[in-house]
Amino acid sequence: MKTGDVVYLPRWRPGGSRAGAHRGRDAGGLGTFRDQVPFLRLPDARRIDIRATLRDPFEGTYVRRFETRTAIEVWALVDLSASMRFEGEASRAELVADLCMGLADSATRIGDAFGLIGCDDRIREDVVLPATRQRGLATERAAGLTEVDFRGGSARGLVDAATRLAGRPKLIFVISDFRWPEPLIEEVFSGLALHDVVPVLLADRAEDENLPSFGLMEFDDLEGGGRRMVFMRPSLRRRWHARERARLDTLRHIASAYGRPPFRLEGRFDAEALSRHLMTT
Known part of the structure; x- marks a missing residue:
């Protein structure tokens, strides 16, 4: 594709x-x-x-x-924790694969190398591609992300990935929904501080904007918390939105301190929108 x-x-x-x-x-x-x-x-x-x-x-x-x-190296660090299995208006796995295929094709086309590291609680060695300038290999491995099992309970392995990429500066895309504890966000971005870091925030309106004002809702905690039935009401909806805004503000503040502000990837991958973000931030 x-x-x-x-x-x-x-x-x-x-x-x-x-x-x-x-x-x-x-x-x-x-x-x-x-x-x-x-x-x-x-x-x-x-x-x-x-x-x-x-x-x-x-x-x-x-x-x-x-x-x-x-030439430089372009890397994609991909969060493989279970929350990335979420499917609303779009499949997150497909969005990640489309993004990484776009990065792999674009980088190798101009002589840069593309590398990939997938992480959940640890680095997933089955989802690691050393930096390569072979376009066919790079895009093939990126496309294979649709078949990866997003199963981890956290994205803690990204801390180890940051250590593995120490050395000469690289352009690094950190791809996640960033539903992490604040200390983990700080630790990952501080570990990548010597690089040019682009956070890519996977988002979906079904998680936030499409919440009803009233009604019973069943929530599934993909990272092991089980299912919960919640009676949604205006006050709870307002608190939900306030917590989401606070979470995104925290991410934006930390990311901007160490690199670039987050790029929001929602619905479908738009290479032109990402290019505008990269050229203006």
């Missing part, structure tokens, strides 16, 4: 020698023109700038310096 291209720019200038699509922090003899420097700073006779050399009253020799274009 073609999901559309996701356009993104990392918040940092990557280093490294692998050629790619992003403006790197290093300078060299190839790439986009940057400036002129004395020959002794970049002793490359092939890049001598004749005009700049002739204009120098001190008879110095100048060479053209260019910005390198560098």
Whole structure:
């Protein structure tokens, strides 16, 4: 399934020698023109700038310096806890798969690598893809997320995933409904603080906006709490909405302190909407 291209720019200038699509922090003899420097700073006779050399009253020799274009790694960290099994207006598993296929296809198309780590209470090694530039492999593994068993009681394994990704900065998408305790949100994002982090919030109007003002409702706690019958009434509905607003405000505050504000994924995956979010935050 073609999901559309996701356009993104990392918040940092990557280093490294692998050629790619992003403006790197290093300078060299190839790439986009940057400036002129004395020959002794970049002793490359092939890049001598004749005009700049002739204009120098001190008879110095100048060479053209260019910005390198560098590749990065794009990672998807996916919450596989049981709450992600929720199906309302859309299947969360299908939304996650569509998003990851879009990221995998878009990254590998421009020479970046795509990697995937799925976590519940621990890292799920059966849902791990080391960063690869092979488009077919990356999109195949992303599409396979629809077949994954979302069964864990928590997303605690994302803390270990953050440790596993330590090192050179990466563009990391954290994909979840973020129904986590506040300390876990803080711990995951602080562990990813050196990276460019994009939280993707899986949401559904059936969880919140479509609640009736009156009536009996049966709730199913997907993470082991069983079923409960609740009599919905206006006061309870107001408290429910207030708690949801507080939860989302907490997520937005923590995420923005360590990276970018959350992108809300609801109904269907829209590559253009995600691209706008990435280019403006």
